[in-house]
Amino acid sequence: MEENVDPEDAPTCATCGEPVANNPTHRVVTWVEDDAVQARHFCDDDCRDAWDDER
Numbered sequence: 607m608e609e610n611v612d613p614e615d616a617p618t619c620a621t622c623g624e625p626v627a628n629n630p631t632h633r634v635v636t637w638v639e640d641d642a643v644q645a646r647h648f649c650d651d652d653c654r655d656a657w658d659d660e661r
């Protein structure tokens with residue numbers, strides 16, 4: 607398991623892998639799994655919508 611990731615620790619887009627830290631259209635999706643908050647970052651809505659193969 608990973609340590610908690612600091613929010614300022616340059617996340618990357620889950621779809622295309624680009625850094626999203628300085629992207630103004632940055633999106634974050636969070637959910638709770640096993641009593642822990644999970645987060646996934648995306649460049650923008652297009653990349654978020656492209657992520658459709660989870661679960």
Ligand SMILES: [Zn+2]
Nearest residue numbers: 619622649653
């Ligand atoms: Zn992306």
